Amino acid sequence: MRFKVVPELRQQSFIETATRTLPLVPSSEDDCCGLLMADTGIDSRDVAREWITFLRALGQVAEADGKYYQRRDPVDDVAGAFRERVYAAETVIQTVEDSGEPLETAEVFERVRTEIPQWERNRRQDWEEVWYERVRRLLEWAVEFGHTERTTDGYHN
Structure with missing residues (x-):
């Protein structure tokens, strides 16, 4: 799930x-x-x-x-759980890993937008704003969990 x-x-x-x-x-x-x-x-x-x-x-x-x-037995690998269990986290992280160059939030969004399901696009008029914000948050958490880094040039590995 x-x-x-x-x-x-x-x-x-x-x-x-x-x-x-x-x-x-x-x-x-x-x-x-x-x-x-x-x-x-x-x-x-x-x-x-x-x-x-x-x-x-x-x-x-x-x-x-x-x-x-x-949970009495919480997951020890919180960073791994984030990547595996938060929707689109893997896609966003993989996009940064595969880029070979630092990417800004807008560039990551443009590269993952085709992965956004049609039902999400049909669900609301402002789906691009909602998903841009989601990508921004995913990138910030990816940095916090050590999956990516943030420099003045953008997000990278």
Whole structure:
């Protein structure tokens, strides 16, 4: 299963903090959002929901019957989980790896846009803006997880 949600970049230590904030015993989404907002400085339920989903993608949080909890056996390779379980992360990272030269966000977007499913394009009028933002966030997280580097020339390996 791949997850589409990619929140704004935070340091990897935030992943640990957010994970520890969530309960060990399954709890409702509302309760988990409230805990994240109270303990991490997240300022809205929508952003808290994004983080719950992202933490699931990274193998830190699990879901059972619509309730969430921190996994007792979280995934150790968070960077690998990001690449494998976050939708389009592999494509974006591979694009940078294959380029042979630094790429700016717009260049990466142009190279991966053909990979964006038609149903995503049909889903909304502003799909290009939404996916450009998604690519930007994926690139930032790819740097944070050590898959790529960012210099003044762009993203590269």
